[in-house]
Amino acid sequence: RPKSDEDRARFEKLIAQRVLPPSHLEMRGDALFIPHAGVVDAPRYVRALAGETEIIAASALRIESDLSHARLVTDRGVVEADAIVIANGADARRLAPMRCSALEATAGQVDWFRDAPTLEHALANGPYAAPAPAGGVIIGATYAQGAGDADPTVETSATRENLRRLREMDEALAAALAGLSSTPRAARRAVTPDRAPLVGAAPDIDGYG
Helix, strand or coil: CCCCHHHHHHHHHHHHHCCCCCCCCEEECCEEECCCCCCCCHHHHHHHHHCCCCCCCCCEEEEEECCCCEEEEECCEEEEECCCCCCCHHHHHHCHHHCCCCCEEEEEEEEEECCCCCCCCCEECCCEEEECCCCCEEEECCCEECCCCCCCCCCHHHHHHHHHHHHHHCHHHHHHHHCCCCEEEEEEEEECCCCCCCCCCCCCHHHHC
């Protein structure tokens, strides 16, 4: 939903310019509606991507590499590979190739209202509400900079903040959820200063000397 007249004008411009076909993007009331959008069950999606790949439960200590291959030294031994993909969020800064990156950690909390009727579709306007894969509704997420290395703990104040922000988007839904108990989850997320993703070859920090 638009937060301002400028937002509303921008939505109308997107529709007029046919950025996406009418079957993929339409105005529904004063909001943009994307009929073919969906909600991803992240754990299930990751398991599907992994397929039959061997999973090694270990903590990465450091990466060693040369022109032919790479070695990942873990607390359970050494893993050799053609390449290593660093994809562990803000903890990437603990590995030498990423120690000078601009990554920082922010804390966030989502709340799962498992006894709520499942939504027909997700709502997003900064805050969001989405049908949960296991039933009910998930809302979120709070955003607190400077999370550090420790995992954040759930807070009742964060649940109240999620409901407050949802109320600005859908007052009726927020009122319905406020009478139910939630299962909150707090975690860290990795962000960059410009909020763009980091992708590509990692720098050879030790080779810059």
